[in-house]
Amino acid sequence: MLSGNNFSGHIPISLSKIYRLLLLDLSRNRLSGPVFADNPLLAFIDLSYNEFSGEIPVTFSSETQILSLGGNKFSGHLPRNLTNLVNLEHLELHDNNITGNFQDVIPQIRSLQVLGLRNNSLEGFIPKTISNLTSLRILDLSGNNLAGNIPTEIGNLARMVETPDMKPSVDIFNFLIEFQDLLLNWKSSFRGLSSRNLDIYSFLDLSDNRISGEIPATLGNLKGLKLLNISHNRLSGNIPVSFGNLEVIESLDLSHNEISGSIPQSFSKLNQLSTLDVSNNKLTGKIPTGGQMSTMNELNSYANNSRLCGMQINITCPEDIQPPDGQDVEDEELSWFSWEATWVGFPVGLLLSSILFMVYSLNFLNLFKFW
Numbered sequence: 570m571l572s573g574n575n576f577s578g579h580i581p582i583s584l585s586k587i588y589r590l591l592l593l594d595l596s597r598n599r600l601s602g603p604v605f606a607d608n609p610l611l612a613f614i615d616l617s618y619n620e621f622s623g624e625i626p627v628t629f630s631s632e633t634q635i636l637s638l639g640g641n642k643f644s645g646h647l648p649r650n651l652t653n654l655v656n657l658e659h660l661e662l663h664d665n666n667i668t669g670n671f672q673d674v675i676p677q678i679r680s681l682q683v684l685g686l687r688n689n690s691l692e693g694f695i696p697k698t699i700s701n702l703t704s705l706r707i708l709d710l711s712g713n714n715l716a717g718n719i720p721t722e723i724g725n726l727a728r729m730v731e732t733p734d735m736k737p738s739v740d741i742f743n744f745l746i747e748f749q750d751l752l753l754n755w756k757s758s759f760r761g762l763s764s765r766n767l768d769i770y771s772f773l774d775l776s777d778n779r780i781s782g783e784i785p786a787t788l789g790n791l792k793g794l795k796l797l798n799i800s801h802n803r804l805s806g807n808i809p810v811s812f813g814n815l816e817v818i819e820s821l822d823l824s825h826n827e828i829s830g831s832i833p834q835s836f837s838k839l840n841q842l843s844t845l846d847v848s849n850n851k852l853t854g855k856i857p858t859g860g861q862m863s864t865m866n867e868l869n870s871y872a873n874n875s876r877l878c879g880m881q882i883n884i885t886c887p888e889d890i891q892p893p894d895g896q897d898v899e900d901e902e903l904s905w906f907s908w909e910a911t912w913v914g915f916p917v918g919l920l921l922s923s924i925l926f927m928v929y930s931l932n933f934l935n936l937f938k939f940w
Contacts, residue, residue, distance in 0.1 A: 786811045
């Protein structure tokens with residue numbers, strides 16, 4: 570473990586000859602050059618936050634379980650050989666310049682639990698086969714150029730459907746050595762999550778892409794999610810009522826889309842919600858109350874939704890406006906007077922009309938006789 574130093578240059582080839590080397594952490598240095606990867610037992614590799622460039626190396630051992638290459642200068646497409654890493658559980662490639670289509674490679678690595686591709690230049694779409702990643706519990710695709718719809722099949726990600734076990738699993742490496750924190754946009758700021766506690770988290774971040782269409786109701790199946798961020802896209806339609814089923818959600822960001830309709834009353838069931846942002850949409854109606862929703866009173870969280878109302882933003886809804894005292898009785902009396910006047914006035918008016926008609930008729934006859 571040699572992270573956080575000022576090492577530069579290439580990684581010495583001699584490191585690859587260390588007998589039974591299982592873990593190599595060279596993160597947060599200034600290393601560059603080719604990446605050796607021919608040690609057959611090397612399972613935990615962290616080369617993040619260095620100055621490596623070129624295409625992503627693909628000669629890692631099939632025993633690799635953790636591969637962290639984020640924060641470098643890697644470019645090119647996602648290599649198809651990544652699918653040979655049949656034991657890969659944790660893949661971090663964030664903050665590089667990776668291009669190509671997301672759907673071509675990643676959904677075939679079924680062992681993945683953590684996938685971080687934040688801040689790259691990936692294109693394409695999220696394929697229906699995303700549901701094949703049955704072990705996936707943290708997915709960060711934010712800050713790319715992904716388009717298309719959110720597939721309904723994303724609601725079948727088994728590890729996100731399950732409510733996380735709050736007791737982290739005991740792994741011999743996690744017990745002896747704590748790896749570098751996993752950085753995620755967590756509650757409106759980037760925070761590090763301890764590697765020892767990752768098992769208790771389930772995250773889905775699709776923000777800052779070009780995803781369009783309606784939000785699939787199947788996202789409400791992901792009861793294990795602690796964070797759901799689909800902000801800064803082109804999503805439309807209504808917020809699914811099924812979001813009320815996200816029973817352990819703590820951070821929910823739907824901002825900067827084209828979402829319309831009202832905020833479902835089912836949000837009042839989100840008892841662990843602490844961060845909510847629905848700003849910059851086309852939402853209307855009353856903001857739900859009850860549970861944690863009664864405490865979600867940050868004005869910026871609802872900004873630029875001109876037809877929202879509710880106690881959270883100090884705007885009284887039309888249905889909550891109480892009439893002044895006595896107004897109901899007065900209105901009732903006026904209503905009765907109006908009907909009473911109608912019943913009295915109708916026959917009187919009819920009688921007067923008849924008399925006038927008769928007078929006019931007689932005058933007309935007299936005038937006719939005169940001529």
